[in-house]
Amino acid sequence: MTLVADLVVVGASEVLTMAGPSTPLGTTGAGGAEARLGRIPKGAVAAHSGRIVWVGPERELGDSVVLGPDAARIDARGGAVLPGLVDCHTHLVFAGDRSTEFARKMAGESYQSIAASGGGIMSSVRATRAATEEALLALASERALRLRSHGVTTVECKSGYGLELEAELRCLRVGRRLGEIGAHPEREGTPPAYGGIVRTTTTFLGAHVVPAEHRSDRARYVDEICERMIPAVASEGLADACDVYLDEGAFDHDEARRILSTARHAGLALRLHAGQFRDLGGGELAAELGALSADHLEALTDTGLAAMSRAGVVGVLLPGAWRTLRQTPPDASRFRAAGLAMAIATDCNPGTSPTTDPWLCAALAVRDAGLTLEEALLGVTIEAARAAGLPDRGALRPGALADLAVFPHADARALPYWLGDVHASHVVLGGRPISGA
């Protein structure tokens, strides 16, 4: 049967489908990861109506696919073709800047001490509460454009700098508007506040930190999250998931359990910031509640990692944060031993990970945590899509979204080899070439 395509990508040195055969848990080392890349030398990709219809060696393209009348043809010019990257953990929607407190942090002051003096997350909360929805959308759009220049086509956007009902809803609305593909076509010369730059998935993180005005009465804030915020977020359809920061200085195990259970009843998927500073049982809780992912994990014990692995929870590594906080990074060999899937995300946020460069994060995951180059490539694509709960992307296979990126490197292993600054020569979103070409 011949397939019809409205977009083809040809001229590639290699196509990495990320849809190669999996290996059993516990054998996800370099060899298993290599097979999972699904590498097709001199491969080609064809899409129709925004979905992938064919992937294979370019020499077989002509026998398999017929181009429609207005089909787009992208020449990869000897570069590597990957699925569009998924950035599965960002705090993209915020106002303000925290470069001044960075100096204190680098001079040795702790994250907790800066937070106690009114800095940290609360300084971003003050700036975000004061910003309009349009202003926040303009800021988030500019960050999304930078992410996309690196090949990112889907971004998870958390709230968590509002910490009161209206401000949290505003941040989630910005995340939704940012991802309205096709609603606001990009035009030259328009203001930067528009949607459709990337796809988004939104996460309610009202439990980011207890806001200053509730410090003496934190139980009331947890009530507020469970009784007002989650019902409002769910009824307005503004979030796909709920997240809790379970750690010292944030929320404890009982609070996290109550918030996540409430969110699950409201129909939201779950994720967790866990074990960044101390293991408070976040791995086990994520496993018990069926969370999509638990993220950070620097301090997580082997018991927590094993529980996550058994339950299919993805471990998300956030190298920007461990670098800024000068922490001991997690050790990939422990994740491999537990059979735990590893994703990598930017954690883009104004305090601990001010970056929109997923390749810098992948490069640091290799250097600091010991991931192989192949694991890093899987970590920013298919594993990140799993962590985000989005099975229709992160891999190039028939039926998947036609979101892909072409990079000017013949060997895709060069992407996490470079210390960031890797840019896509072409990005395709929903079958539409949106840059380069």
Ligand SMILES: [Zn+2]
């Ligand atoms: Zn985070």
